[in-house]
Amino acid sequence: MAEHEELAVFLGDWHAEGTSYGGDEQSLDNPHAGASPWNSVHSARWHSGNYFIVQEERANGPFDTLSLMGWDAEAGRYFARTVENHGFARDYTLTVDGHTWTLTGEHERATYRFGEDGRSQEIAWEWKPAEVWLPLCDRTANRIN
Numbered sequence: 600m601a602e603h604e605e606l607a608v609f610l611g612d613w614h615a616e617g618t619s620y621g622g623d624e625q626s627l628d629n630p631h632a633g634a635s636p637w638n639s640v641h642s643a644r645w646h647s648g649n650y651f652i653v654q655e656e657r658a659n660g661p662f663d664t665l666s667l668m669g670w671d672a673e674a675g676r677y678f679a680r681t682v683e684n685h686g687f688a689r690d691y692t693l694t695v696d697g698h699t700w701t702l703t704g705e706h707e708r709a710t711y712r713f714g715e716d717g718r719s720q721e722i723a724w725e726w727k728p729a730e731v732w733l734p735l736c737d738r739t740a741n742r743i744n
Contacts, residue, residue, distance in 0.1 A: 602677070603651070609654060612641075613741065615640070616738060619736040620736065640656070653665070654668065663684040664683040664684075667679070679702055689706065699712050705727075709724040719739065722736075
C-alpha cells in the first residue's frame with residue numbers, strides 16, 4: 600500500500616463531543632481547569648488526485664480549522680498543515696502505529712485512536728502554553744456517513 604493511502608482513515612463526515620480546557624487558571628496542579636463542553640463536526644475528503652486530504656472542522660466557539668494532510672515523499676514523512684479562524688497556522692509531523700495517529704507540533708500535539716471498525720476516533724490534544732504540556736481537549740468522534 601502506498602503511504603498516502605493510509606490517510607483514508609480520516610475520510611468522511613464526523614461528529615465529535617468532549618471537553619476542552621485552558622485559560623489562565625490551567626496549571627500542572629489544575630490541568631483540567633477551564634473545562635467546557637466541546638461539540639464539533641469535521642469532514643475530510645481527498646483532494647483531486649487522491650494524494651492529499653483536505654479536512655474542515657467547525658466547533659463551538661466558533662472555532663474553524665482547515666487542514667491539509669499528506670505524505671511528503673521527499674522528506675519521507677506524513678505532515679499536516681492547519682490554519683484556523685483565529686489567525687493561527689500550524690505544521691505537524693504525523694506518525695502512525697496501527698490504528699493510532701500522532702500529530703506533533705511545536706505548540707500542540709494530538710493522538711487519534713481509530714476504532715477497529717473505522718467508525719470512531721478517540722482524540723486527545725495537548726498544548727504547551729509555557730514549558731510543560733497540558734490537556735487542551737479530549738473528545739470522541741463518530742462517523743456520521
